[in-house]
Amino acid sequence: MxxxxxxxxxxxxxxxxxxxxxxxxxxxxxxxxxxxxxxxxxxxxxxxxxxxxxxxxxxxxxxxxxxxxxxxxxxxxxxxxxxxxxxxxxxxxxxxxxxxxxxxxxxxxxxxxxxxxxxxxxxxxxxxxxxxxxxxxxxxxxxxxADRGEVGALGPVAKSLDALIEAAFAGLAPIVFASGALAGGFVAAGLLAARPARAGWALAGSALGAALHGLGGADDAILLSGACGFNAALVALAAAPLGARYAFIGIAMAVVIERIADSAGIAALTAPFVLASWTVIALARASRKDCVL
CATH class of the missing domain: 1.10.3430.10 (Ammonium transporter AmtB like domains)
Known part of the structure; x- marks a missing residue:
């Protein structure tokens, strides 16, 4: 036994x-x-x-x-x-x-x-x-x-509050190559189970990332599909322990890198998240050293 x-x-x-x-x-x-x-x-x-x-x-x-x-x-x-x-x-x-x-x-x-x-x-x-x-x-x-099939066109979307909330959740799904608010909701629930603040940061990062992409000229249908939020959400998770300032800097950097990669026709995957996270970690460390000096 x-x-x-x-x-x-x-x-x-x-x-x-x-x-x-x-x-x-x-x-x-x-x-x-x-x-x-x-x-x-x-x-x-x-x-x-x-x-x-x-x-x-x-x-x-x-x-x-x-x-x-x-x-x-x-x-x-x-x-x-x-x-x-x-x-x-x-x-x-x-x-x-x-x-x-x-x-x-x-x-x-x-x-x-x-x-x-x-x-x-x-x-x-x-x-x-x-x-x-x-x-x-x-x-x-x-x-x-990689297959190079055509991606179907996204239909018109309504810019309601519900659609914006769904887009924030859907922005978490591409982290695991999925799509949709339901898949993103499961990811958010997993973060909530670890620590509620983590879910909040991820959703805020997804929403802010989509908003910045919108300012950069991204199509409304793409924004509300959640395709523009995942790198920003990941950076928010990585940089939040360093402080809100570094999280926001990291999100902005990730969006800029992602926009450049999209313009160049490069499949960025989560490289914007990685590069932005490394940068804000280095910035935070340099700032602490300056404070000590």
């Missing part, structure tokens, strides 16, 4: 750790967050949910093989989320299911192996790796394998 109990406890701990690694997609080491994020992807697309699991599992296996038991990746449940993001990108940009699965596995393995190297390199500057490994790996295969 004691052996069974120990086995159940080990299985339960493994599942919780795996869920926490998925929660790291939205910068939260929280099992409930991971469960809600997965539910959001599942409600948006069972196909994408399979991709998320494939990538997270591949990342887990690679990390267990390549990292020591006391490594930060295992200790802080950082092993699955870049693999999951890399796999989600494959299932998003490749239509053929078998090809998407093959690329997803290879991309997840590559992103996880790259994550260890980047984490060690960035640690010299006290910067987190965030989603940079998944971005780099996805950029490597997209020019060769």
């Amino acid at each position: 004691s052996t069974v109990l120990r086995s159940d406890a080990l299985l339960g701990g493994t599942i919780l750790s795996f869920a926490r690694s998925i929660g790291q997609i939205v910068l939260q080491r929280n099992a409930a967050t991971g469960a809600f994020v997965f539910a959001g992807v599942l409600c948006a697309s069972p196909r994408l949910a399979c991709g998320l699991l494939i990538g997270a599992l591949a990342g887990t296996v690679v990390t267990i093989i390549t990292e020591s038991a006391d490594s930060p990746a295992l200790r802080d449940d950082l092993y699955g989320f870049n693999g999951a993001l890399a796999a989600l990108a494959a299932f998003t940009f490749i239509r053929d299911a078998s090809q998407a699965a093959a690329v997803a596995i290879l991309a997840a393995v590559s992103a996880t192996m790259l994550a260890g190297k980047l984490a060690r390199g960035l640690s010299r500057f006290n910067l987190p790796m965030l989603s940079s490994p998944a971005i780099i790996v996805t950029w490597c295969w997209m020019p060769l394998l």
